[in-house]
Amino acid sequence: MTTTVAKTEEGTASPYALSHLDALESEAVHIFREVAGEFERPVILFSGGKDSILMLHLALKAFAPAAIPFSLLHVDTGHNFAEVLEYRDRVVAAHGLRLHVASVQDYIDRGVLKERPDGTRNPLQTLPLTEKIQSERFDAVFGGGRRDEEKARAKERVFSLRDEFSQWDPRRQRPELWNLYNGRHAPGEHVRVFPLSNWTELDVWQYIAREGIELPEIYFAHEREVFQRGGMWLTAGEWGGPKDGETVEKRQIRYRTVGDMSCTGAVDSDAVTLEQVIAEIAASRLTERGATRADDKLSEAAMEDRKREGYF
Amino acid sequence: MTTTTELSATTLLRFATAGSVDDGKSTLVGRLLHDSKSVLADQLEAVEHASRSRGQETPDLALLTDGLRAEREQGITIDVAYRYFATPRRRFILADTPGHVQYTRNMVTGASTAELTVILVDARNGVVEQTRRHAAIAALLRVPHVVLAVNKMDLVDYQESVFAEIAEEFTAYATELGVPEVTAIPISALAGDNVVEPSATMDWYGGPTVLEHLETVPVSHDLAHCHARLPVQYVIRPQTAEHPDYRGYAGQIAAGTFRVGDPVTVLPSGRTTKVSGIDLLGKPVDVAWTPQSVTLLLEDDIDISRGDLIVPSKDAPATTQDIEATVCHVADQPLTVGHRVLLKHGTRTVKAIVKDIPSRLTLDDLSLHPHPGQLVANDIGRLKIRTAEPLPVDSYADSRRTGSFILIDPADGTTLTAGMVGESFAAPEPVKDEADDDGWDF
Numbered sequence: 001m002t003t004t005v006a007k008t009e010e011g012t013a014s015p016y017a018l019s020h021l022d023a024l025e026s027e028a029v030h031i032f033r034e035v036a037g038e039f040e041r042p043v044i045l046f047s048g049g050k051d052s053i054l055m056l057h058l059a060l061k062a063f064a065p066a067a068i069p070f071s072l073l074h075v076d077t078g079h080n081f082a083e084v085l086e087y088r089d090r091v092v093a094a095h096g097l098r099l100h101v102a103s104v105q106d107y108i109d110r111g112v113l114k115e116r117p118d119g120t121r122n123p124l125q126t127l128p129l130t131e132k133i134q135s136e137r138f139d140a141v142f143g144g145g146r147r148d149e150e151k152a153r154a155k156e157r158v159f160s161l162r163d164e165f166s167q168w169d170p171r172r173q174r175p176e177l178w179n180l181y182n183g184r185h186a187p188g189e190h191v192r193v194f195p196l197s198n199w200t201e202l203d204v205w206q207y208i209a210r211e212g213i214e215l216p217e218i219y220f221a222h223e224r225e226v227f228q229r230g231g232m233w234l235t236a237g238e239w240g241g242p243k244d245g246e247t248v249e250k251r252q253i254r255y256r257t258v259g260d261m262s263c264t265g266a267v268d269s270d271a272v273t274l275e276q277v278i279a280e281i282a283a284s285r286l287t288e289r290g291a292t293r294a295d296d297k298l299s300e301a302a303m304e305d306r307k308r309e310g311y312f
Numbered sequence: 313m314t315t316t317t318e319l320s321a322t323t324l325l326r327f328a329t330a331g332s333v334d335d336g337k338s339t340l341v342g343r344l345l346h347d348s349k350s351v352l353a354d355q356l357e358a359v360e361h362a363s364r365s366r367g368q369e370t371p372d373l374a375l376l377t378d379g380l381r382a383e384r385e386q387g388i389t390i391d392v393a394y395r396y397f398a399t400p401r402r403r404f405i406l407a408d409t410p411g412h413v414q415y416t417r418n419m420v421t422g423a424s425t426a427e428l429t430v431i432l433v434d435a436r437n438g439v440v441e442q443t444r445r446h447a448a449i450a451a452l453l454r455v456p457h458v459v460l461a462v463n464k465m466d467l468v469d470y471q472e473s474v475f476a477e478i479a480e481e482f483t484a485y486a487t488e489l490g491v492p493e494v495t496a497i498p499i500s501a502l503a504g505d506n507v508v509e510p511s512a513t514m515d516w517y518g519g520p521t522v523l524e525h526l527e528t529v530p531v532s533h534d535l536a537h538c539h540a541r542l543p544v545q546y547v548i549r550p551q552t553a554e555h556p557d558y559r560g561y562a563g564q565i566a567a568g569t570f571r572v573g574d575p576v577t578v579l580p581s582g583r584t585t586k587v588s589g590i591d592l593l594g595k596p597v598d599v600a601w602t603p604q605s606v607t608l609l610l611e612d613d614i615d616i617s618r619g620d621l622i623v624p625s626k627d628a629p630a631t632t633q634d635i636e637a638t639v640c641h642v643a644d645q646p647l648t649v650g651h652r653v654l655l656k657h658g659t660r661t662v663k664a665i666v667k668d669i670p671s672r673l674t675l676d677d678l679s680l681h682p683h684p685g686q687l688v689a690n691d692i693g694r695l696k697i698r699t700a701e702p703l704p705v706d707s708y709a710d711s712r713r714t715g716s717f718i719l720i721d722p723a724d725g726t727t728l729t730a731g732m733v734g735e736s737f738a739a740p741e742p743v744k745d746e747a748d749d750d751g752w753d754f
Contacts, residue, residue, distance in 0.1 A: 016569075016601050017531055020324035020403040029593065029605040030564040033545040037618045037659065061593045062605070065558060066550035147394045154393040161725075173391075174727040175421040175642045178716045179564070180656050184725030198405055200396045 021207050025058065028195040030179060031158060032062040035140045035193055036069050038183045042140035042193075043100065043133075046072040048084035048091075049258035050215055051144030051196060054204055056091065057213050058195060059142075070142070071098040075129045077121040078105035079237070079261040087216040100136060102128035119241070119262045130166035133190055140183065142193050148200045158197050164188035201256075202281055209274040220277065221254045221269045232265025256281075322398070323531045328407040328422035328455070330415075330446040331432025336463045340432060340501040341408055344523060345397050347508035392422050401527040416675070416690035417642040419449045420730055424716070428457040428529060430522065431482075435468045435498075438478045444485060445675040451489035451737055452638060452692065454712060457529050458486060459495050461522060465514065466500040472516045489678075490738025495529075497522055539629070539706065540568030541714045542622040543658030548607055560591060560607035561616055566658065566713035567706075568624075569601040570608065575625040578616055579704040584625050585612040602713070619660035621704045621714075629714075631702035637731040638673075638708075639695045641687040643721070647695075647729055648686040655699055655731075657717040663700040664719070670694045673736070687729070695731065707734035 018026065035042050044059065046052045059068045074088060092099045104124050107113040113124050133141060147153050157173050159181045174182050183191050196204070208215065226233040226249065227242040234241055236248050241262070253266035254277070271277045331337040395406040407422030409415060423429055429450045433443050450458050460482050468474045479496035486494050497506055498517055505511035508523045520528065548560040570576075574587045589609035590600050600606045608622060616622075623629065635655075641647050647666060655664040672684040672693040687693045697719075708715030719729035 017323050018604070020322050023324045023603065025593070026564060026603055026605040030545070033562050033564075033605070034659075037546045062562070063546075063548060064591075064594045065552075065555050066548045148396040154395065155391050175392075175417060175730070177421055177424045177642075177718055177727070177730045178713060179425070180716065180718045182656065182718060182720055182725065182727045184654075184720060186724065198394070198396070200398070200403075202398070203403070 021203065021210060024199055024203060025061075025207070027179075027198065028055075028058045029062040031181070031193060031195040032059050032142075034181055035142070035183070036063070039140040039191070041136070041138050042070045042142065043073045043136070043138045044070050044142040045129075045144065046074050046088065046099070047144075047258065048074070048080075048088040048216060049144070050204060050208065050219060051146070053087075053091075053213060053215060054199075054208065055142055055144050055195060056095075057211060060095065067096065071100060073100045073102065073129075073132060073136075073138070073141070075125045075132075076101050076103045076105070077125060077260040078103065078108075079121055081216070081218050081235070081255075081258065081261060083216045083218050084258055100132060102132035104128055120260065122260045122263055125260075126166070133166060134164075134188075139185065139190050140193055141190060142195060144196055145194045146196050146199050146201075146204075147194075156194060156197065158194055159183055160192040160194065161185060162190050162192055166190070168192075202278070205274065205278045205281055209278060216258065218255045218258065221252055221272050223250055224253055224266065225249070226251050226253060226266060230265075233267070234263075234265060235261055237261055322400075322402050324403045324405065325428065325526060325529070325531055326405045326407070326426050327428040327430065327526065328409060328419070328426040329430045329432065330409060330419055330422075330449070331430075331461075331463075332442060335432040335434050336501045337408075337432050340430075340461065340463065340499070340507060340522075341395065341406065343501050343504060343507045344406075345395065347504060347523075392418050399523065399527055404526065416445070416449065416692070417640060417730075419446065420453060420640040420642070423449055423453040423455050424712075424730065426453075426455050427531060428459065428526070429455045430459045430461050432461045432463050433478060433482070435462050435464045435474055435478065439481045439485065441676045443482065444677075447482065447486045447491065448489060448675045448678065451486065451491050452640075452732065454709065454732075454738065455491075457493050457495070458491050459497060459522065459525060460486075462496065462498045463501050465498045465505060465511075466503050470498075470505075470511075470513045472498075472514070475517075492738070495519070495525055497525065538567050538710060539627050539714075540570050540574075540624050541566040541629075541658075541706070541711065542570065542606075542608060543660070543714070544616060544618055544620045544622060545659050546618055547616065558609075559613070560609055561620075561622065562605070562607045563622075563659065564605045565600060565602040567602050567711045569599060570606070570624075571599045576610070576622050577625045577628045578614055579621045579623060579628065580631050580702050581615070581620070583612075583614045585610045585614055587611075619658075621658060621660075623704070629704045629706050631704045633699045633702050634667075635697045635699065635703070635705060635717075635731075635733060637695050637697070637717070637733045638736040639687070639693060639719075639729045639731045641689055641691045641693070641729050643726050643728040644689050645721075645726070645728075646686040646688045647719070652722065653697075653728060654720040654722050655697065655703075655717050656720060657703050657705060658714060660703065661720070662703065663722075664697050666695065667698050668696040670696065694736070695729075697731075705733045708732035709734055709738060 044055055104121050107128055108115055145153055147156055157176055162168055185191055225236050227236055227246040233253055236242055242248055252270055254269040255266050271280045329337055393408045395408055397404050407426055409418040409422040431446045462475050462478050475498040483494045498514055499506040501507055506521045510521055542563045542565050544561045545563045548562050550558050570587060572587050572590055576587055577584045587608055588611045590597050591607035592600055649666055649669055651666040653664050654661050669684055671680040671682050672691055673680055706714040715733045717731045718727055721728055
């Protein structure tokens with residue numbers, strides 16, 4: 001993250017210098033093509049959030065003018081923003097993609113998973129995700145995780161090996177040398193692949209602006225009924241808010257990340273265009289997750305523990 | 313603070329750090345992130361909180377770069393962690409490698425993608441065995457730029473003579489190994505001298521701070537001028553009504569430049585044709601260069617698949633089944649003569665067998681131990697390998713992407729070994745004249 005949006009710097013560039021966005025784009029495309037060449041059944045985790053939208057955009061570019069050789073998988077917590085679901089379905093239809101859905105609600109209805117007292121469903125996504133990977137025999141699963149997001153992710157590989165229980169063992173990860181990714185795995189194991197490993201939040205937004213990628217509207221400032229919990233603005237809804245003592249008010253807000261409604265906080269904002277969003281992020285003094293994710297604040301080791309269990 | 317909303321077009325520098333905890337490496341990295349305003353309020357708050365709970369009075373910047381619980385508990389760092397920061401002038405990806413026992417393979421991993429390495433020494437100890445090892449790894453991996461950060465200058469009263477002596481000794485050693493460029497900078501990571509802000513105390517030093525140097529060092533594009541190489545990753549064939557005959561060969565240009573009209577040869581088949589078009593992610597272009605991901609269109613319908621290499625007809629590498637290389641062994645199980653492995657080179661993976669391990673190299677003094685019989689984790693050595701099929705390898709000295717390979721265990725997929733084709737070290741560069749340095753006459 002930086003506090004200023006960078007300008008072109010003359011003098012350090014040769015005619016062969018790529019801009020940082022071009023370099024990151026080229027690297028991500030290389031990763032998508034590598035997986036297409038080496039795996040049988042790859043799938044892209046697609047939530048309708050900006051990182052998964054970016055992944056899909058890069059994948060489309062990597063294989064143009066042909067269709068992308070992957071399907072999509074949405075782990076549906078049941079607490080989705082309507083705008084995001086609508087966006088998801090529109091994109092799937094527009095590109096003729098195949099969408100798999102793993103539903104947390106379904107697991108709760110069947111009594112396999114229990115609703116948590118705090119109503120948060122993010123931690124409940126792991127089981128539906130891993131069982132879907134097993135039943136569909138996906139051998140490569142693209143995730144939008146970035147290494148700048150959280151300390152436990154700083155050590156994540158681009159190709160991250162998972163065992164048959166989807167578990168991540170930091171000591172079993174392979175060194176990644178040059179750009180020679182090693183995707184070999186035993187039957188039943190799979191590889192999580194993170195094409196956006198080296199992107200930062202600002203890179204993602206700058207690239208979205210440069211490419212003119214359309215996003216769900218909740219990423220831009222709008223009026224919404226919210227209430228405060230744990231220092232964050234949460235959207236009122238059937239998922240369990242507001243509780244007694246929490247008051248709903250109308251505020252001008254936007255979302256920096258999009259996840260389960262119960263733990264995705266909004267920030268006060270009047271940024272209605274991509275340019276304004278970028279300026280706001282560049283000036284922000286809080287990391288994306290620090291500002292907006294209650295579930296990552298649970299403990300210093302929360303993310304590490306969830307990754308070990310097979311979380312994204 | 314200015315914010316502009318115009319799109320940035322800064323370059324990207326990938327660099328690595330080498331040094332031990334005792335040299336103050338975590339503090340240097342923490343300082344770079346902190347002073348370049350890359351540490352955000354919530355991260356700093358977490359560090360302050362953790363420092364207090366450990367009974368430390370000031371925030372321990374080293375905590376910014378501790379990742380996993382095991383490391384926090386043991387106070388060590390395992391493996392390579394990647395950090396991201398930016399200034400108005402450049403975006404940085406830092407491969408932060410730990411400096412303790414298992415560090416060789418981690419340093420090799422970090423250096424494999426780095427265009428610059430920062431090697432840290434403690435001004436009180438000067439060039440020690442470990443410093444020589446770090447220099448040797450940077451030289452082996454052919455990292456184009458090396459920075460020697462002489463840290464803890466505050467503990468030697470900021471004396472110029474201490475710095476000059478260390479800088480001279482290191483530069484002589486690195487030059488001997490063929491490191492093309494060394495920049496020495498006197499710093500105090502703890503006090504912040506010459507990391508981001510120029511030192512108020514060391515007015516005898518006229519060169520750049522660490523960050524200024526990182527911002528201005530030329531991002532290496534020599535690769536655009538050497539042999540053109542495109543390892544084919546994937547064949548794009550839409551077979552739609554709109555594109556009935558489109559056949560594109562997709563890959564990331566590993567070295568050099570391709571132009572429309574270039575006569576090219578496809579290896580290993582040896583068939584020749586011409587480049588009829590270049591698709592740069594959906595946009596037709598006349599020319600493309602490393603590291604762009606492109607799709608090449610060719611005049612003739614040749615049978616080409618993943619694993620093939622497209623090269624200029626006038627500049628094709630020889631193919632061989634016998635590879636000699638310098639390797640770093642990165643797996644816990646040893647590598648022995650007779651070991652059957654898989655070798656991944658570019659986009660091609662072939663069966664191979666370890667024919668001989670002529671020598672093991674001790675990094676401390678660069679001594680060679682003939683016929684060690686096996687290499688264990690973190691060993692560097694020479695290797696002779698026979699592959700099941702001919703491979704078009706370049707010398708690593710010419711091309712880091714097409715001169716490198718990895719060995720994989722066929723049984724469980726473990727990455728065993730990192731390999732660099734050809735000679736270990738570059739021939740020493742002639743010592744530069746003083747006009748080329750930052751005012752230092754070494």
